[in-house]
Amino acid sequence: MSAQPAKISNAVELPNSVHQLPTGSRALRRTSEQRWIELTVGVRRSQQLPDLSDLDDKLPGARTYMTRDKLASQYGADEKSVAAIEAFAKANNLVVTHKETVSARMGLAGTVADVSKAFGVTLFDYSHPKLGDFHARTGPVHVPPEVAEAITGVFGLNNHRVLRRTLQSRTVEASAAHAARAWFIPTELADIYNFPAGGAQQQCIGLLEFGGGVDTGDLTSYFQTIQQPAPDVQIVAVDGVSTDPGSDPNSTGEVMLDVDVAGALANGAKIVTYFGTFDEKGLVDVLAKVVSDSANDPSVISISWGWDENENFNNSGVIWSPAAIAHCNASFLAAAHLGITVCVSTGDDGAEAQMQDGRAHVNYPATSPYVLAVGGTTLHVRKNASGTKQITETVWNDRGGGTGGGVSDITPVPAWQNGKVVKSINPGHFAGRAIPDVAADADPATGYLTKSNGKLTVVGGTSASAPLWASLIARINATMGKRVGNFNALLYSKFGPNNVLRDITAGNNDVEGLLNGQYPAGQGWDACTGWGSPDGKKLLAAFQGNPTS
Numbered sequence: 001m002s003a004q005p006a007k008i009s010n011a012v013e014l015p016n017s018v019h020q021l022p023t024g025s026r027a028l029r030r031t032s033e034q035r036w037i038e039l040t041v042g043v044r045r046s047q048q049l050p051d052l053s054d055l056d057d058k059l060p061g062a063r064t065y066m067t068r069d070k071l072a073s074q075y076g077a078d079e080k081s082v083a084a085i086e087a088f089a090k091a092n093n094l095v096v097t098h099k100e101t102v103s104a105r106m107g108l109a110g111t112v113a114d115v116s117k118a119f120g121v122t123l124f125d126y127s128h129p130k131l132g133d134f135h136a137r138t139g140p141v142h143v144p145p146e147v148a149e150a151i152t153g154v155f156g157l158n159n160h161r162v163l164r165r166t167l168q169s170r171t172v173e174a175s176a177a178h179a180a181r182a183w184f185i186p187t188e189l190a191d192i193y194n195f196p197a198g199g200a201q202q203q204c205i206g207l208l209e210f211g212g213g214v215d216t217g218d219l220t221s222y223f224q225t226i227q228q229p230a231p232d233v234q235i236v237a238v239d240g241v242s243t244d245p246g247s248d249p250n251s252t253g254e255v256m257l258d259v260d261v262a263g264a265l266a267n268g269a270k271i272v273t274y275f276g277t278f279d280e281k282g283l284v285d286v287l288a289k290v291v292s293d294s295a296n297d298p299s300v301i302s303i304s305w306g307w308d309e310n311e312n313f314n315n316s317g318v319i320w321s322p323a324a325i326a327h328c329n330a331s332f333l334a335a336a337h338l339g340i341t342v343c344v345s346t347g348d349d350g351a352e353a354q355m356q357d358g359r360a361h362v363n364y365p366a367t368s369p370y371v372l373a374v375g376g377t378t379l380h381v382r383k384n385a386s387g388t389k390q391i392t393e394t395v396w397n398d399r400g401g402g403t404g405g406g407v408s409d410i411t412p413v414p415a416w417q418n419g420k421v422v423k424s425i426n427p428g429h430f431a432g433r434a435i436p437d438v439a440a441d442a443d444p445a446t447g448y449l450t451k452s453n454g455k456l457t458v459v460g461g462t463s464a465s466a467p468l469w470a471s472l473i474a475r476i477n478a479t480m481g482k483r484v485g486n487f488n489a490l491l492y493s494k495f496g497p498n499n500v501l502r503d504i505t506a507g508n509n510d511v512e513g514l515l516n517g518q519y520p521a522g523q524g525w526d527a528c529t530g531w532g533s534p535d536g537k538k539l540l541a542a543f544q545g546n547p548t549s
Contacts, residue, residue: 011120011142014151016322018140019158024128031123031135033113038097038239040281040288041085042152042327043077043104049333052370056416056489059545060482065339068102068294075334076101081150088147092118103288103331104152119143121157134160134279153323155281162319163210163278163305165254165345165463182380183458185226185449186264189441189468192381192391195536200478201268205470206298207258208286210278210305211251213243214259215452222260222451231263231271234296238276238289249453256452257459258304258467265471269478272296278305280324283365287331291338299477301335302470303371304345304463306363308353309410320364325410332370339483342371343470345462346436347404350397350511351519351527359426360406360515366435367408370486373435374469375529376403376442376462377504395507395521395528396443396460402511403442403462405527406519408432416489420496420525425518437491439504439529440465469534476540484543496524496531500542504529 055063082099085106089096093114097107108115112123120142127133136158143151184192214233223230237243245252255273262271272293276286290301307319335342344366347353353361366373376396384390396403407424411433421434441447444460451457477483487495495501508517509528519527541547 010145012145012148014141014143014148014154016326017154019136019138019321021126021136021138022128022131022160022319024130025126026128028125028127031112031125033111035112036109037112037115037156038107038109039115039154039156040284041106041108041154042323043085043106044081044150044152045075045104046078047075049075049330049337052336052486052489055485057493059490060480060484060543061545063339063485065483065485066337068292068338071334071337072102077104078150082106084147084150088118088144094118100288100292103291103334105284105288119154119157123157128160131160134158136160153327155284155324159277159279159281161278162280162307163283164307165305165461182445183447183449184441186261187226187228190265192379193440193472193534193536194538195265195472196475196479196540198475198479199268200266200474203266203269203300203474203478204296204298205262205266205269205271205474206290206296206301207262207271207273207467208301208303208305209255209258209273209275210282212248212255213245213252213275214255214273215245215252218256218451218454219259223263225451225456226264226449228264231266231269233259233263233271233273236272236274236289238274238286241275241277243275253452253457253459254304254463257448257450257463258302260450261448261464261467262302262471265468266474269471269474270296272298280321284324284327287328290340291331291334298340299483300341300343300470300473302343302467303365304466306344306347306366308355308361309364309367309408325364328365329368329370332365332368336370336486339485341473341485341487343374343466343473344368344371345466346373346375348376348401348442348461348463349404350402350509351406351515352510352512353404356512356514358514360424360519362406362408362435363404366404367411367433369411369414369433372469372488373437373530374462374466375405375436375439376465377439377529377533378443379441379446393502393504393533395504395509397507397509397511398443398445399511401461402509403436403439403528405436405509407434407527414488416492420492422527425515434527436530437488438469438501438531438534440468440533472534472536472539475536476543479540480543491531495539495542498547500535500538500547501532502535503532
């Protein structure tokens with residue numbers, strides 16, 4: 001089913017705006033022309049955001065981050081571009097719902113008929129076995145010449161899923177005090193990973209969520225069970241999205257994993273859960289909220305959602321659009337300039353992301369060069385005859401799930417990874433952004449005690465290791481009285497090579513066994529666990545310029 005989009009006189013094709021339908025999409029009908037639709041429009045910045053080269057080689061104590069006022073005034077939305085888009089909206093019967101200078105975005109809304117005419121598209125309703133029901137258009141977006149340079153992306157014309165996560169859980173049969181268990185109460189991992197002592201009450205951790213909600217009853221009960229004070233958890237519903245925990249129990253389980261792990265390990269930090277929709281517009285809008293949120297002012301963010309950066313269903317339709325990746329990367333860069341560390345899980349489907357197409361795959365947003373990509377391990381702690389703890393940590397790969405990791409086929413290798421990482425094993429051997437950067441316990445067999453839907457459950461996945469790392473960063477920030485921000489360059493130039501982390505050298509992440517184990521663990525960085533799992537006190541000392549052997 002297809003139709004020619006409305007023609008715009010002298011229309012200009014918007015760069016990076018081509019959208020192809022995922023194979024398997026079934027057209028149901030033309031989207032009702034009277035349906036009201038809300039869009040987010042990326043706006044050209046007054047100046048391009050600078051890279052991080054002025055920060056990369058500096059320890060936190062020597063860094064000066066931007067304020068939100070400076071970000072808005074010097075690098076925010078260009079005023080002439082905003083005015084041009086406002087005029088464009090008025091001429092096309094569209095409503096400007098909001099303007100946000102610091103994140104360089106605007107909200108436009110109107111009927112499908114007016115939106116379609118304004119952007120030269122035709123919308124249909126579709127159904128897909130993996131993505132569910134959604135509306136979408138095909139081909140590029142077209143706009144009049146007067147806004148062609150003002151608009152950097154249009155999000156909301158397609159609302160299919162681009163973010164997912166699968167709960168890696170096992171029902172708890174033993175009590176929390178069971179001596180023979182292999183899983184952990186999250187607070188136990190603070191000792192195992194040598195977290196620095198002290199509270200983090202002045203810190204704020206942001207958790208980005210795209211479904212479900214926070215079950216306050218389970219939250220209170222859980223922290224009573226582990227005999228810890230419950231954290232201060234605030235809920236921010238972006239664009240009015242539902243945060244009802246009962247509406248999506250599976251996603252609520254994931255949300256509660258994030259909250260339980262961060263709340264147990266961050267030692268007093270405030271937790272803000274930012275909820276958005278699971279499409280491109282949802283991620284764009286939630287990141288914009290984080291960047292603009294001066295009230296909560298998070299110093300670290302954890303994201304445990306993503307999807308293969310170039311999944312294309314038989315070479316016909318990529319999940320992520322180039323415009324969305326570019327806009328989100330700009331938001332991650334803006335966050336880095338504010339001193340915000342962004343921890344992103346690499347996924348739980350191994351090096352192939354269970355695509356079974358003979359190629360390696362990696363998830364976005366973990367492949368963004370402005371985030372800390374967090375992989376997963378299997379962690380065993382035993383006591384010998386003398387009572388000394390013996391820690392064994394390997395790559396998480398249980399042949400049913402395993403740590404994501406590999407090399408991007410679309411994002412070039414950042415300068416700080418040059419000569420430190422491998423190239424893609426896919427045809428062409430692209431030199432791309434390699435992940436993960438770091439790792440921590442993720443195997444559900446050695447997972448984390450959490451509570452959701454009224455039940456205590458052991459949960460694993462890199463969905464757990466990401467908030468663990470976020471909690472560690474919050475503690476380090478609190479101890480130093482200074483934000484560490486984005487420290488990827490320091491990690492690859494100093495911390496990793498100097499064994500600040502615990503190197504993981506055994507295993508691979510070829511979950512399906514179809515890639516001949518071509519991303520094995522080994523000494524130094526690898527595409528399974530990055531530079532390794534944390535030694536919190538050694539990492540703190542390294543940030544302070546006092547590395548310990």
